[in-house]
Amino acid sequence: MGSPILKQVALPVTRFDAELEALITDMDDTMRALSGAGIAAPQIGVSLRIVIFELRENPRYPHVAPVPYTVLVNPVLTPLGAEEDQGWEGCLSVPGLRGLVPRFHRLRYQGVDQHGVAIDRTVEGFHARVVQHEVDHLDGILFPQRVRDMRNFGFEDALMGQMTPMPD
Numbered sequence: 001m002g003s004p005i006l007k008q009v010a011l012p013v014t015r016f017d018a019e020l021e022a023l024i025t026d027m028d029d030t031m032r033a034l035s036g037a038g039i040a041a042p043q044i045g046v047s048l049r050i051v052i053f054e055l056r057e058n059p060r061y062p063h064v065a066p067v068p069y070t071v072l073v074n075p076v077l078t079p080l081g082a083e084e085d086q087g088w089e090g091c092l093s094v095p096g097l098r099g100l101v102p103r104f105h106r107l108r109y110q111g112v113d114q115h116g117v118a119i120d121r122t123v124e125g126f127h128a129r130v131v132q133h134e135v136d137h138l139d140g141i142l143f144p145q146r147v148r149d150m151r152n153f154g155f156e157d158a159l160m161g162q163m164t165p166m167p168d
């Protein structure tokens with residue numbers, strides 16, 4: 001947080017080549033090493049519109065449904081309805097902090113995978129939340145900017161018992 005690249009609007013991907021594959025491998029490695037549920041290319045220093053996310057069955061988050069491993073390039077989000085959920089978010093770029101963030105409950109997302117194959121899904125709940133969080137990274141937005149009441153933002157340790165943690 002604070003790094004200029006995390007405040008920029010990232011550029012669309014135009015070439016689906018070995019360089020893109022290598023970048024996605026780096027993103028995968030970083031996400032897994034930090035036990036994240038998602039990562040965006042600007043978080044590893046590349047200002048391109050690429051996000052990755054996945055949530056396997058995890059006993060730490062019994063209330064969260066699994067999300068399939070997805071590489072999403074040049075994403076377009078369309079909220080479906082005005083319904084919002086409040087959820088506690090963290091971020092690999094904002095270590096140790098958590099905040100209560102409103103997100104659209106349901107949305108459609110479109111884009112392509114690393115091979116240029118179309119992706120078009122309608123999702124809700126945590127799956128919708130992780131996509132909104134990651135795509136915000138491509139527009140220079142970090143989750144603390146989405147917290148509406150700053151009393152609901154703080155150190156994870158201090159918030160223990162006050163929140164239901166979501167995966168980072």
Ligand code: NI
Pocket residue numbers: 090091092093133134137
């Ligand atoms: Ni993040």
